Amino acid sequence: MGPVIAIANQKGGVGKTTTAINLGAALAAADLKVLVVDADAQANCTSGLGIDKTAVPKSLYHALMLNEPLEGIILETALEGLKIVPADKHLSGAVIELVDVPERESLLRRRLAPVRDRFHIVLIDCPPALNLLTLNSLVAADQVLVPMQCEYFALEGVAELLETIERVKALWNPRLELLGVLLTMCDERTNLNREVTEEIRRHFRHQVFETTIPRNVRLAEAPSFGQPILTYDIKSKGAESYLRLARELLNHDQKS
Amino acid sequence: MGPVIAIANQKGGVGKTTTAINLGAALAAADLKVLVVDADAQANCTSGLGIDKTAVPKSLYHALMLNEPLEGIILETALEGLKIVPADKHLSGAVIELVDVPERESLLRRRLAPVRDRFHIVLIDCPPALNLLTLNSLVAADQVLVPMQCEYFALEGVAELLETIERVKALWNPRLELLGVLLTMCDERTNLNREVTEEIRRHFRHQVFETTIPRNVRLAEAPSFGQPILTYDIKSKGAESYLRLARELLNHDQKS
Numbered sequence: 001m002g003p004v005i006a007i008a009n010q011k012g013g014v015g016k017t018t019t020a021i022n023l024g025a026a027l028a029a030a031d032l033k034v035l036v037v038d039a040d041a042q043a044n045c046t047s048g049l050g051i052d053k054t055a056v057p058k059s060l061y062h063a064l065m066l067n068e069p070l071e072g073i074i075l076e077t078a079l080e081g082l083k084i085v086p087a088d089k090h091l092s093g094a095v096i097e098l099v100d101v102p103e104r105e106s107l108l109r110r111r112l113a114p115v116r117d118r119f120h121i122v123l124i125d126c127p128p129a130l131n132l133l134t135l136n137s138l139v140a141a142d143q144v145l146v147p148m149q150c151e152y153f154a155l156e157g158v159a160e161l162l163e164t165i166e167r168v169k170a171l172w173n174p175r176l177e178l179l180g181v182l183l184t185m186c187d188e189r190t191n192l193n194r195e196v197t198e199e200i201r202r203h204f205r206h207q208v209f210e211t212t213i214p215r216n217v218r219l220a221e222a223p224s225f226g227q228p229i230l231t232y233d234i235k236s237k238g239a240e241s242y243l244r245l246a247r248e249l250l251n252h253d254q255k256s
Numbered sequence: 257m258g259p260v261i262a263i264a265n266q267k268g269g270v271g272k273t274t275t276a277i278n279l280g281a282a283l284a285a286a287d288l289k290v291l292v293v294d295a296d297a298q299a300n301c302t303s304g305l306g307i308d309k310t311a312v313p314k315s316l317y318h319a320l321m322l323n324e325p326l327e328g329i330i331l332e333t334a335l336e337g338l339k340i341v342p343a344d345k346h347l348s349g350a351v352i353e354l355v356d357v358p359e360r361e362s363l364l365r366r367r368l369a370p371v372r373d374r375f376h377i378v379l380i381d382c383p384p385a386l387n388l389l390t391l392n393s394l395v396a397a398d399q400v401l402v403p404m405q406c407e408y409f410a411l412e413g414v415a416e417l418l419e420t421i422e423r424v425k426a427l428w429n430p431r432l433e434l435l436g437v438l439l440t441m442c443d444e445r446t447n448l449n450r451e452v453t454e455e456i457r458r459h460f461r462h463q464v465f466e467t468t469i470p471r472n473v474r475l476a477e478a479p480s481f482g483q484p485i486l487t488y489d490i491k492s493k494g495a496e497s498y499l500r501l502a503r504e505l506l507n508h509d510q511k512s
């Protein structure tokens with residue numbers, strides 16, 4: 001049974017979805033069976049993998065709020081070996097509806113339990129908030145991957161995210177670990193990038209992935225074709241960096 | 257009594273905070289009295305204006321949840337004419353605590369009422385979610401300014417945001433109008449930028465600001481010095497574009 005990895009950071013626009021899609025695709029290209037769970041009502045992960053979010057029969061919403069098994073919700077993607085639990089806009093209601101549900105924080109963990117064994121790895125794309133959907137993802141996860149832009153505001157939110165991870169670990173999920181920080185949209189040419197990167201590496205030391213993701217417009221273009229970067233432009237720097245990240249992930253045991 | 261403008265988009269990282277800080281500063285530089293309200297628990301707007309978010313005595317949380325008047329919460333910034341209602345991390349609790357409060361959606365409107373007259377304009381920096389804090393901001397606002405990146409995922413979320421604005425208008429705030437869409441982090445050199453910009457202009461026509469904000473690293477550097485771009489680097493393209501935006505805002509009545 002492979003790990004469940006939550007891709008989380010409450011800071012918006014740091015590359016959570018881009019990482020879920022492209023790390024997922026790179027792992028599937030290495031012949032792993034991968035499940036991506038889209039836990040964001042924006043459903044960017046769903047559409048980035050070529051699925052029409054307005055035509056999805058059932059979504060994560062049905063699993064969390066209507067007790068439907070994931071079995072009947074999981075969809076294929078264009079990539080062999082990569083499946084998805086899609087999101088739809090009903091999910092934005094779940095954040096409030098979940099408030100009154102008993103054991104609301106462990107719904108996703110319970111829904112995942114019957115299907116986990118069929119996959120080598122599960123990636124959960126979280127919304128840009130420390131809300132009940134992110135909480136469900138952290139309780140269901142074994143590890144957390146934190147994408148971070150090399151910019152000032154990115155540094156600000158980390159303390160709160162780490163606090164949340166510690167709280168989840170203490171209250172609901174003792175095995176939860178920080179898998180690592182992934183530096184995204186890096187532009188080596190700017191001083192800001194260098195300064196913030198140094199600060200992040202000083203703070204997190206060996207918990208920062210060696211692989212960094214460069215700013216690469218091909219990564220931003222690929223979702224408009226509903227494709228991961230590997231099928232959209234395999235020769236791009238974006239594709240190269242996510243393949244390297246997949247290799248790094250597979251080669252190390254624990255970063256801790 | 258000047259307008260209250262909510263700066264909102266549930267898509268993360270599109271430049272909401274950067275716009276609140278720098279449009280606010282540009283309007284204050286034009287001798288207007290400006291109030292910025294930080295409605296995001298990340299408190300990026302608070303720290304981007306040089307205020308230590310961990311040392312804030314009282315925040316928007318105290319106004320919403322503890323009935324404290326804004327009078328005693330508003331802080332000065334380093335800029336003459338620009339004041340702020342700061343955020344702090346307690347605000348992340350408010351999203352859940354507000355669920356059970358009667359008339360929870362109009363708390364901010366009621367707290368703003370006694371102080372609005374002292375300002376020519378109020379800008380509200382919203383979090384990247386359609387949650388109760390964003391709802392409060394939309395109910396309190398006269399107009400909504402929607403920053404959008406010129407990228408594919410940015411297009412995806414617009415329909416939902418417009419639906420939310422219409423719902424707020426129908427249920428709680430009949431005067432709420434879309435002030436305009438602001439294109440941010442524009443990189444004229446890429447095809448993606450041109451294609452998405454055309455699509456946005458086709459869809460929104462005259463409701464897109466003529467001023468666009470270019471990608472400019474000085475805008476990302478300024479917050480690490482706790483300064484708006486005008487005091488950090490007045491000669492930068494970032495400063496120029498926000499001054500132009502302030503002029504455009506002051507010169508037009510309604511975009512509708």
Ligand SMILES: Nc1ncnc2c1ncn2[C@@H]1O[C@H](COP(=O)(O)OP(=O)(O)OP(=O)(O)O)[C@@H](O)[C@H]1O
Nearest residue numbers: 012013014015016017018128214215216220268407
């Ligand atoms: N390395 C990169 N280079 C260039 N563009 C990128 C890169 N990574 C992501 N993008 C683009 O930047 C934007 C933000 O990325 P993405 O949507 O993946 O972030 P997110 O953290 O999932 O956002 P949200 O907080 O809204 O969920 C998207 O338009 C995406 O296409």
Ligand SMILES: Nc1ncnc2c1ncn2[C@@H]1O[C@H](COP(=O)(O)OP(=O)(O)OP(=O)(O)O)[C@@H](O)[C@H]1O
Nearest residue numbers: 012151268269270271272273274384470471472476
């Ligand atoms: N025009 C620009 N050029 C370059 N960098 C920018 C520009 N506008 C914003 N940034 C940087 O991009 C990142 C995202 O911007 P910002 O934090 O303002 O977005 P936001 O919509 O407020 O994000 P969130 O959804 O997390 O609240 C920040 O690091 C900011 O400094």
Ligand SMILES: [Mg+2]
Nearest residue numbers: 016017040044
């Ligand atoms: Mg996302």
Ligand SMILES: [Mg+2]
Nearest residue numbers: 272273296300
């Ligand atoms: Mg912000």
